Amino acid sequence: MQMRRKVYLAAGTYTVSLGTGRKEFHPRKPRPGIEHYMQEAGRAVISKIPDVNVIDECVVGNFMAARFNRQGNLASLMPTIDPALVYKPCTRVEGACGSGGLSIFTGIKSILAETADVVLSLGVEVQNTVKAIYGADVLAGAGHYASQRKNGHAYFFPSMFSDRAGAAFEKFGHEKVRRAMTQWYVNAVEGARRCPEAQEYHNTVEDLHAIGNTPPNPKVFVDHLNFSDCSKVSDGAAALLVLSEEGLKKTAIAAKDAVEVVGFGTSVADLTKQPEDPTQADTSQSAVGKAYEMAGIHAKDLAFAEVHDCFSITGILMAEATGICGHGEGYDFISEGRTKLDGDLPMNLSGGLIGHGHYTGGTGVRETVDSWKQLTGRAGDFQVKVPSDRPYGLMISMGGNDKTVVTLVMQQAGS
Amino acid sequence: MDLAQRYTDVGVIGAAGKMGSGIALLLCQQMTHRRLGPDGKGRRFKLTLMDVNDAALDGLQSYLASQLKRMAEKSTILLRGLYADRKDLVENGEIIDAFVADALALPRFTTDLGAMKGAHMVFEAIAENIDLKKKVYGELKNLCGPETWFFTNTSSIPISLLDREVGLGGRIVGYHFYNPPAVQKLLELITGPDTQSDLIEASKQIASDLRKKVIPANDIAGFIGNGHFIRDGLYGISELERLTGEHGFPEAAYLVNHVSQDWLIRPMGIFQLIDYVGVDVFQCILGVMNRFIDGEDLHSTLIDALMDKGVRGGQNPDGSQKDGFFRYEKGRPVAVYSLDEGKYQPLDDSWTGKLDGLLGTLPEGYVPWKGLARDPGKNEKLAAYFANLRATDTLGSSLATSYLKRSKEIGENLIKSGVAANAEDVNGVLLNGFFHLYGPINDYAADPQTVH
Numbered sequence A: 001m002q003m004r005r006k007v008y009l010a011a012g013t014y015t016v017s018l019g020t021g022r023k024e025f026h027p028r029k030p031r032p033g034i035e036h037y038m039q040e041a042g043r044a045v046i047s048k049i050p051d052v053n054v055i056d057e058c059v060v061g062n063f064m065a066a067r068f069n070r071q072g073n074l075a076s077l078m079p080t081i082d083p084a085l086v087y088k089p090c091t092r093v094e095g096a097c098g099s100g101g102l103s104i105f106t107g108i109k110s111i112l113a114e115t116a117d118v119v120l121s122l123g124v125e126v127q128n129t130v131k132a133i134y135g136a137d138v139l140a141g142a143g144h145y146a147s148q149r150k151n152g153h154a155y156f157f158p159s160m161f162s163d164r165a166g167a168a169f170e171k172f173g174h175e176k177v178r179r180a181m182t183q184w185y186v187n188a189v190e191g192a193r194r195c196p197e198a199q200e201y202h203n204t205v206e207d208l209h210a211i212g213n214t215p216p217n218p219k220v221f222v223d224h225l226n227f228s229d230c231s232k233v234s235d236g237a238a239a240l241l242v243l244s245e246e247g248l249k250k251t252a253i254a255a256k257d258a259v260e261v262v263g264f265g266t267s268v269a270d271l272t273k274q275p276e277d278p279t280q281a282d283t284s285q286s287a288v289g290k291a292y293e294m295a296g297i298h299a300k301d302l303a304f305a306e307v308h309d310c311f312s313i314t315g316i317l318m319a320e321a322t323g324i325c326g327h328g329e330g331y332d333f334i335s336e337g338r339t340k341l342d343g344d345l346p347m348n349l350s351g352g353l354i355g356h357g358h359y360t361g362g363t364g365v366r367e368t369v370d371s372w373k374q375l376t377g378r379a380g381d382f383q384v385k386v387p388s389d390r391p392y393g394l395m396i397s398m399g400g401n402d403k404t405v406v407t408l409v410m411q412q413a414g415s
Numbered sequence B: 001m002d003l004a005q006r007y008t009d010v011g012v013i014g015a016a017g018k019m020g021s022g023i024a025l026l027l028c029q030q031m032t033h034r035r036l037g038p039d040g041k042g043r044r045f046k047l048t049l050m051d052v053n054d055a056a057l058d059g060l061q062s063y064l065a066s067q068l069k070r071m072a073e074k075s076t077i078l079l080r081g082l083y084a085d086r087k088d089l090v091e092n093g094e095i096i097d098a099f100v101a102d103a104l105a106l107p108r109f110t111t112d113l114g115a116m117k118g119a120h121m122v123f124e125a126i127a128e129n130i131d132l133k134k135k136v137y138g139e140l141k142n143l144c145g146p147e148t149w150f151f152t153n154t155s156s157i158p159i160s161l162l163d164r165e166v167g168l169g170g171r172i173v174g175y176h177f178y179n180p181p182a183v184q185k186l187l188e189l190i191t192g193p194d195t196q197s198d199l200i201e202a203s204k205q206i207a208s209d210l211r212k213k214v215i216p217a218n219d220i221a222g223f224i225g226n227g228h229f230i231r232d233g234l235y236g237i238s239e240l241e242r243l244t245g246e247h248g249f250p251e252a253a254y255l256v257n258h259v260s261q262d263w264l265i266r267p268m269g270i271f272q273l274i275d276y277v278g279v280d281v282f283q284c285i286l287g288v289m290n291r292f293i294d295g296e297d298l299h300s301t302l303i304d305a306l307m308d309k310g311v312r313g314g315q316n317p318d319g320s321q322k323d324g325f326f327r328y329e330k331g332r333p334v335a336v337y338s339l340d341e342g343k344y345q346p347l348d349d350s351w352t353g354k355l356d357g358l359l360g361t362l363p364e365g366y367v368p369w370k371g372l373a374r375d376p377g378k379n380e381k382l383a384a385y386f387a388n389l390r391a392t393d394t395l396g397s398s399l400a401t402s403y404l405k406r407s408k409e410i411g412e413n414l415i416k417s418g419v420a421a422n423a424e425d426v427n428g429v430l431l432n433g434f435f436h437l438y439g440p441i442n443d444y445a446a447d448p449q450t451v452h
């Protein structure tokens, strides 16, 4: 597959990722609803263009507002962002925690289909509306309810990835895998401390390794993960514009302020099946392969990657899925610090899902916004060096237990 | 009768009170777990919750409903196992709701003591009044079968006295939960020479079922917890009286409370703790201890004077703190009682600042109780802090050092008089029941080399 038309991303933004860890978060005080986040992110995008009327279409990615917020029909909430969006086409897309990736993917398709030049792509989730034990029920919807939920764990998804960690312990040795998982957590918080919107931005703990090494307690949680191995429960939204060349002109966005999508991939796997090898994220690998092929690049051409680390173990499987190291090599790669800000392939520089936060349906958009920030030099304290011979950024948005995946390869436009 | 059988018919008396409601909650949860477990099949379970206060029983129902839900939310992993064969219950939310409904099906609410007939185990938490308890146990003895066991939550009354005078034949133990029973981990188990041995064994098992840490105490009025607290409180009062001459009553109350909280790194100052427990409860326990313990003057004219003026402490039904030595806003002392004037004097810097100056600065290494409570390195930090305290020559450190010495002496006397088996048990009660960071039996008041 080749890109038949140029597609750009620009004007990215995200809200604070609100939840435990943020000073302004108080579990018992009233908080803004889902439309507030949509409006905050959507308006921030619109404020970056001279005329809102050039937006041809909107896409909103969301996982479970129907349960978290008892709200469906989210597409029709988009016009609350701006009255100019009334009567515009808008689609709501869902692919569990990969919904954000699908939101951008859908925008890209509209550009390629030449049915739009400017698409507002947004992703949102507001999940602090229920206690974690009930939130686990809602998130379990990303697995197969009929065949898995009854016999599943109270903390359904943590338990699925705990099983993956267990399999990795067995195959590669507990110490090696655990060390990498802890390092992943440490990197995540260090990254979040550099990004003011991140949920762990206020984290001041000195000995992060000690927290990361807390022994798991299966009586209150799962067998092989502790709480620091998990992404956060978050409220937030992220948004950007997906544009054609014509769209760049209409929005008066300079090429240097946009990134070009040079490759993308999407793959799904059978929701009702268990992973063949739990120590690999093969669906993600497949989607990464498609994006690389379309872009004509390899992992060694990347300046950084933004990957889906819903759990520390997932982060490591994703690192391997980028292809920068082989199967089983990701553990040492991470333990040696090679994914840190100054490493061989820096990853998740604003903290990833564990440090930045994980408003599930919005996360893929947030990852893409961070990629856009990196490639256009807007990442502030978490800015990586983008070398001219490795000018690409990779984004992996993943839903469920490696079931629904969207990947993007991007580079600064005009370069 | 085995314990599984005993658990099928249980009663709580005084079930609508502070302690009774918490005990009822714990039993309701445990009995429901048993009902749902493998041994529960084919058994009927009944939890009789009795109180003379009918209106308060309404409140008990809603308390149980909300607390059972919270408990279920925290034990969903276990509950998913217990409901594994219920195909209709899939999500955590469904399982939690089913558990609450199943649990609420166990209690029968009543004002009739006669409903205890048939109970295999009776937990009693009525007011701390010897005559009332004797009367109730007299009736229970006639009502219940000869195998029924009794668990009294008394804070101070010797259980052998109840056993002997009522003629219970060793079927009673002291089962001293701490307030609130659903939260506090500690349980003092008080047995006498006649207590049936299988009752003692079962008492330990039940405590572990209810996830309590048992510390055994001998049957001497006050046991370990109040044995220490009441005497510690009396020492604080004697210091208050001593310092009143020079500084005035409110000033002395402020000084002693401040030293006993901050200089000793305790969760509360001594007078705040007495207010929390209740000046009335303090007086009541003091009275019982004084009656049964020889050779020690366990009495306080100051406490009597406060009670005469209607200063009682304790909590309002909503959990907020009533006026006692101090007046409170949002749980923090804002004014101190003036005994002469019979009114509260606001705590403000204009005069407390001067007193702080008199005490001197807190020794180096001071960290408030809150900051140390979860610190894994707290023991080293406490040792370093108290070494500095000993090395400083201020009014604050001399008051604190005397306090430490007296607290230790009280602890050691509890062992000497046979109330506690050893220092570990004394320290365990203060650590677990009073949330002290260190036990009273320590070397913090004296240089290590002078200790033998």
Ligand SMILES: NC(=O)c1ccc[n+]([C@@H]2O[C@H](COP(=O)([O-])OP(=O)(O)OC[C@H]3O[C@@H](n4cnc5c(N)ncnc54)[C@H](O)[C@@H]3O)[C@@H](O)[C@H]2O)c1
Residues within 6 Å of the ligand: B013, B014, B015, B016, B017, B018, B019, B020, B050, B051, B052, B053, B056, B125, B126, B127, B128, B129, B132, B136, B153, B154, B155, B156, B176, B177, B178, B179, B277
């Ligand atoms: N409150 C504490 O901190 C604490 C701690 C440990 C032990 N205790 C002990 O627990 C017992 C209860 O204390 P509390 O603080 O819960 O008191 P409380 O006043 O809150 O509760 C006592 C309950 O007993 C009921 N009652 C009174 N007479 C009764 C009778 N004849 N039959 C049935 N019910 C009757 C009252 O209506 C009330 O609901 C006391 O023995 C006390 O010493 C209290």
